[in-house]
Amino acid sequence: MSGPTPEERALVDRISADSLTTRRDYLRIVATVSGGLAVGSTLVSAGVLHRHGDGTAAPLKVADRLAPGEAVTFDYPGEDDRAMAIRLADGSLVGWSTVCTHLACGVLWRDNHAEQDGLYCPCHEGVFNARTGEVTSGPPPRPLPKVLVVEDEQGAVWAIGTARSGESEEAGLCRGLRERDPALAERAGCGRRS
Amino acid sequence: MSYPPEYTPSSAEPRLNRPVPERYPQIRATSGYADPRVRRTGPGPGAGTEQEPERSAMLTARVAVAITVVIGQLWALTVATNAWMAGSTATAWWCTGFSAASFLVVLAAWRIGPRDR
Structure with a gap:
C-alpha cells in the first residue's frame, strides 16, 4: 500500500496549520458551558442532590451499651445515611453522619487519636473533631451533620433526630418535629423558624 | 467638413447629454477602488491581514469576558x-440567580457583533 502523495501531504499540512477552532467557535462553546452551569445550579437549588444525614425517622435503638472509646455504626435516618455513635473517653455520647462533606466517602473513627482528630476520611485526608464535628484539617467544606443520640435508663443508645452542618440540636429537633407534626411542634414551642 | 471634426463637449443626440448618473445608474460616486460592495482588497498591500483589526480585538475581548464570567x-x-x-436553600437560589444573569452576559457577548472575525 503506497503512502500519501505529496499533494495529500501538502493538504494535510495546510489543514493542520490552519486554526480550525475560531474565536467565534470558542464563544459558542463557552456560552454552552455557561448555560449548562446555570441549569446545573438550578437543579442543585431545586434539590436534585441527596442531603446526607438529613431528614426525620422514628427513634432507632443503635446499641444496648457503649463503653468509653467505643463506636457503633448504623444507618439513620434513611438506609443510605451512614452514621456513627461514639462514646468519648470522658463518657459523653455524640453521633455524626459518617458521609464526608467533601465527596461523600465514609468517615472512620480513630480511637487511638486525640479527640480533635478522631474522625478521619481516608479518601482525601479530611479530619473532623469527634466532639464538635468541625473540620480539623483537609478539604471538607462543612462540619459533619449531627445525629442526635440519647441514652435511656438501661444504658441503651438511641438515635432520635438529625441536625444539619452547623445547626443546633434544638433547631434540628424542631425542624424534624415540624416536618412530622406541625401542630405538635407549635405546642412544643418550635416557631416557624428556630 | 474638415477632419478631425471640431470638438464640442456635448453630443448632438440629446439623450447622451443627460447627467452621468442618469446615463449609467450602476456607476456610483464611489465606484472603483472605494466601492462599498468590495469587501476584500485582493492581493496587494495589506493582503492577507486583518481588514478590521479593531473588530478582531473586540472579539478577543469578548472571549476573555465570557471565560471570566x-x-x-x-x-x-x-x-x-x-x-x-x-440547608441554606435561599442562598443556593441567590447563587442560581447570579449564574443565570452570568449566562445572559455570556449570551450577549456571543451574539453581539456577528461580523467580528
Whole structure:
C-alpha cells in the first residue's frame, strides 16, 4: 500500500496549520458551558442532590451499651445515611453522619487519636473533631451533620433526630418535629423558624 | 467638413447629454477602488491581514469576558452546592440567580457583533 502523495501531504499540512477552532467557535462553546452551569445550579437549588444525614425517622435503638472509646455504626435516618455513635473517653455520647462533606466517602473513627482528630476520611485526608464535628484539617467544606443520640435508663443508645452542618440540636429537633407534626411542634414551642 | 471634426463637449443626440448618473445608474460616486460592495482588497498591500483589526480585538475581548464570567459561575455553583447541603436553600437560589444573569452576559457577548472575525 503506497503512502500519501505529496499533494495529500501538502493538504494535510495546510489543514493542520490552519486554526480550525475560531474565536467565534470558542464563544459558542463557552456560552454552552455557561448555560449548562446555570441549569446545573438550578437543579442543585431545586434539590436534585441527596442531603446526607438529613431528614426525620422514628427513634432507632443503635446499641444496648457503649463503653468509653467505643463506636457503633448504623444507618439513620434513611438506609443510605451512614452514621456513627461514639462514646468519648470522658463518657459523653455524640453521633455524626459518617458521609464526608467533601465527596461523600465514609468517615472512620480513630480511637487511638486525640479527640480533635478522631474522625478521619481516608479518601482525601479530611479530619473532623469527634466532639464538635468541625473540620480539623483537609478539604471538607462543612462540619459533619449531627445525629442526635440519647441514652435511656438501661444504658441503651438511641438515635432520635438529625441536625444539619452547623445547626443546633434544638433547631434540628424542631425542624424534624415540624416536618412530622406541625401542630405538635407549635405546642412544643418550635416557631416557624428556630 | 474638415477632419478631425471640431470638438464640442456635448453630443448632438440629446439623450447622451443627460447627467452621468442618469446615463449609467450602476456607476456610483464611489465606484472603483472605494466601492462599498468590495469587501476584500485582493492581493496587494495589506493582503492577507486583518481588514478590521479593531473588530478582531473586540472579539478577543469578548472571549476573555465570557471565560471570566464562566469562572465566576463555577465559583457560584460550588457556593450553591455547599449552601444547599448545609440547608441554606435561599442562598443556593441567590447563587442560581447570579449564574443565570452570568449566562445572559455570556449570551450577549456571543451574539453581539456577528461580523467580528
